[in-house]
Amino acid sequence: MASAREGLSVIKTEAYGPQIRGGESSCTVRISATPIHAQADALDALVVFHWADFARFREELTLAKNAVVFFDAADAAPEDMGMYRLFPIDFSARRGAKNIFALGLLSAVFGLPGDAVRGAIRGRFAKKGEAVITANVEAFDAGFANGLELAIGADKLDYVATTPKLLMSGNDATAIGAVEAGCRYFAGYPITPSSEVLHSLSEWLPRLGGSCLQTEDELAAIGAVVGGSFAGAKSMTATSGPGLSLMSEMLGLAAIAEVPAVVVNVQRGGPSTGIPTKSEQSDLWHSLYGGHGDMPRVVLACSDVEDSFHATVDAFNIAEEFQTPVIVLSEQCIAQARQTLDPESLVHEVLDRRIATPEELETYRRYRVTDDGVSPMSIPGMKLGEYQTNGLEHDEQGRPSAMYATHEVMNAKRWRKLEAIAKKYGHLFTRFGPERPDLGILCWGSSAGVVREAVDRLTARGHRVAAFAPRILMPLPADEMQAFIDAAKSLLLIEISFAKQFHRYLRSELVLPRDLHVYARSGGKNLTIGEVMTEALRALAVPVMNDEVLA
């Protein structure tokens, strides 16, 4: 928070077990004076209060060669830590505020903004009274003094304070995006890792004249969203894999009844309960294809915290304009990570529903067949707009029909909307790196940030590497993506799905070369820059030492 106020770039990720309260946890923070797009692979500094807890995360944490390690003097360091710069600290002698003391220590050693941290401490404990604030500031100062005494020759953060940044999580940005888009009704059922969206909107929506409902299950959540939207409110729910599974049938209803509905699905490890607290990109197929019948839907993906905001507003814009369900795929590692962003970046054009005009209501047909498939919508309360909507196949007036001819015409009408969306939103992709690269990398979601950092490093080493990450997955920006594929000398596809969901999806939609390199693995551990570089150099046929990649 203090670094964000100084205008620095920060990414903070957390790892924790399934405990309800307490238990071991780890928190990784990367701070930089220049823009960053992913968590770093290797830790420069490590603070360990209990080596037993550290052991639980050992496999998931990589330490840089000259890493500085602070640990409790009362808890002897394991022998295999001998290669690092170890500093025993009297943590357990302190009665409280161990975390804050450690923060002071790190600030002194790495040149973090001390005054800004003190300010942040005051803000953090403002509600708890002066005594608590004083105790924590004193703990910080004591840690700071201790850090100076150690006289460790570590690289210090070199920066000039600039405009303050915001520090928020993907779920925060999603909730802000919903408010920005004009969402005034939210219904949801608690589920990790998306519940923070419910928390934020249950606080904000009533203040904005809207309302929020915690439902009995996800079936009811999406039902209430469809009902709220039918009645004219921009409506949304947020969930994770198990909830999305339950919502499938109702999303089909939203598609055939042509009711706007936004579902934010924060992916976690699956199937079933899977790994609720960690990331994976394995709800792609379900989002693209889940549900029975020929059901059109739109799927967007967000690549980082800031993009969670934009994807949410885009989702509402598309849902409202085209009267269709839209699924936004987020990931635990975006939704529950904190990242700095520029407040000015949180601006996005907002579009509204095509409401039937008085002239259209004179001879109103709710499901009138049109060129782009969108029929003007009436809202309960509007005179002459009365119609029955239906999960049954229906004619232009909404009357149930079991006739083939009607079904064909109506399927075509509903699917034409996807063509219109593809035209209007085909720009929703991220591409970086040179034209005609030696290696093109295909990825999506959170991988985009990691790949971007890897591409920067590979470029700095003289390699011609580019990457393409679609931000709209259904309909796919197929032409742009195919052009990228055709222009690259070799191709690498990266995803966090054991079943290679993205790869197989692209195979069904695009022409991919037979010798495409595919790097697909299970979630439960976030993708690292080192992994991408290793795979990229392998695809480029460049021999590589592991140390070299991580440096």
Add this chain to the structure above:
Amino acid sequence: MTDFNYTPNEYKSDLKPVWCPGCGDFGVLNSLYRAMAELRMDPHDTVVVSGIGCSSRLPGYVEAYGFNSLHGRALPIATGVKMANPHLNVVVVGGDGDGIAIGGNHFLHTARRNADMTYIMMDNQIYGLTKGQAAPTTPLGDKTKSTTYGNPEAAVDPCALAISFGASWVGRGFSGDIKGTAELMKVAMQHRGFAFLDIISPCVTWRGDDQHKEFRARVRPVPAEHDRTNMPAALALTNEGGPITTGVLYDVTRPTLIDETVEIRDKAIALKKVPTKQELLKAFM
């Protein structure tokens, strides 16, 4: 709709019901036209929501906004409609299988919330649309297409469920009594909060021609001395076995979902004001 005179006939849409001749649902529909007319309900301000089943076809036959949705999910959709626009009259209709089997969880929670709507259940003790399988309301021992050797499960009484779930108004009607049922509907639709009306509606096709006669012989009006604010007394008029008591069984006043929503809104604005985006973002600075 320029000269709408609020006659029962004007609430008829031009769609003809698909129901079997003699189906109890015709009586329910006619009662609804009559009740809506007498309450002078504006079609454009009324939403009739249903799930799936024979009786769930009803919204299409009413001149109003209608939503024939998914099997078991009418109540959550109706809740969304009401919360999004509390000004609308929300009427939910459907069968006993739709509301108690597949949709049972929503019945519990919508009643518990005292959501502002009228829920009319057309109760025929059978699955009609799927052609004659046992429902949660089918009496123990009855032979149906799915219970060849007799229904092994005890039936539930929808009114007993509604009262225990927290509905603030519970009544029972009989489709053979169009006038009486219309009166009950009027009271139900004027009730503030969740009003549940169970209407015994015979299925001539799957329960036989005698079901109508049998029900008619069993129905009796609620005793004049019944205290409808007394929950044990109301529950005593459910699961009776022989007689079927019709009328208002239970009627209490408690805050509704919309009352609570409005109160939360007022409280939130009084405490924290209507925020601008910049103010919301302050939490992240």
